[in-house]
Amino acid sequence: QVHLVQSGPEVKKPGASVRVSCKASGYSFSDYFIHWVRQAPGQGLEWLGLINPSGDATHYAQKFQGRLTLTRDSSTNTVYMEMRSLRYDDTARYYCTPLSATDDYWGQGTLVTVSS
Amino acid sequence: QSALTQPRSVSGSRGQSVTISCTGTSSDVGGYNYVYWYQQHPGKAPRLIIYDVSQRPSGVPGRFSGSKSGNTASLTISGLQPDDEADYYCYSYAGGYNRVFGTGTTVTVL
Numbered sequence: 001q002v003h004l005v006q007s008g009p010e011v012k013k014p015g016a017s018v019r020v021s022c023k024a025s026g027y028s029f030s031d032y033f034i035h036w037v038r039q040a041p042g043q044g045l046e047w048l049g050l051i052n053p054s055g056d057a058t059h060y061a062q063k064f065q066g067r068l069t070l071t072r073d074s075s076t077n078t079v080y081m082e083m084r085s086l087r088y089d090d091t092a093r094y095y096c097t098p099l100s101a102t103d104d105y106w107g108q109g110t111l112v113t114v115s116s
Numbered sequence: 117q118s119a120l121t122q123p124r125s126v127s128g129s130r131g132q133s134v135t136i137s138c139t140g141t142s143s144d145v146g147g148y149n150y151v152y153w154y155q156q157h158p159g160k161a162p163r164l165i166i167y168d169v170s171q172r173p174s175g176v177p178g179r180f181s182g183s184k185s186g187n188t189a190s191l192t193i194s195g196l197q198p199d200d201e202a203d204y205y206c207y208s209y210a211g212g213y214n215r216v217f218g219t220g221t222t223v224t225v226l
Contacts, residue, residue, distance in 0.1 A: 035215070037217075044119070044203075044205060044217060044218070044219050044220035045154070045156075045205050045217040045220065046119075047207075047215045047216060047217055050213060050215070059212070059213035059214070061214070061215075062117060095161060097161075099152075099207070099215070101152070101164065101167035101168065101171070101173065104163065104164040104173065106161035106162065107161075108161070109161065
């Protein structure tokens with residue numbers, strides 16, 4: 001059975017950074033692109049970016065370029081999302097997912113709250 | 117990359133049909149047969165219900181169908197059921213490594 005387990009909720013001050021992890025069990029990240037998607041409270045889904053199977057290539061939505069970094073650790077089957085220079089409107093639940101037709105798996109989401 | 121445009125809400129009585137539109141451009145929806153639809157119930161992660169414009173994953177009822185014409189994709193839910201009350205999002209490939217979601221539509225079963 002496949003599980004994508006994300007790290008716990010975070011509360012950060014404006015201007016800080018946050019790192020969220022996503023660990024897979026029963027599923028090998030090394031075969032798939034992994035995407036990150038976020039959802040602000042009461043709002044829609046927003047695509048942030050992706051990391052390739054080998055972890056040596058990433059692509060970010062234009063609005064996050066320069067603030068977002070995706071990495072993966074194949075030895076632990078874990079991918080990471082780091083966002084810097086956090087703003088109040090970065091408050092959202094962040095999901096990892098393959099966004100694949102054959103692998104519709106999602107982490108439980110990590111709530112990141114930006115508050116002073 | 118701008119979000120794809122969806123109506124904010126649609127509603128229908130139990131047993132009726134509703135259709136949700138998803139309008140993009142020739143750089144995303146219109147340029148590729150790579151439109152997905154997700155269903156999201158409150159407090160839950162999204163669930164894939166249509167991929168590649170009109171294909172249904174196993175386990176998704178045949179009441180859900182997808183289509184595309186030009187820069188607009190559509191999701192039709194036939195024979196509305198109470199459990200269909202949820203938010204629905206379209207999603208499209210947008211060239212290169214880009215992806216984009218729609219603005220989301222809330223379906224209400226009257």
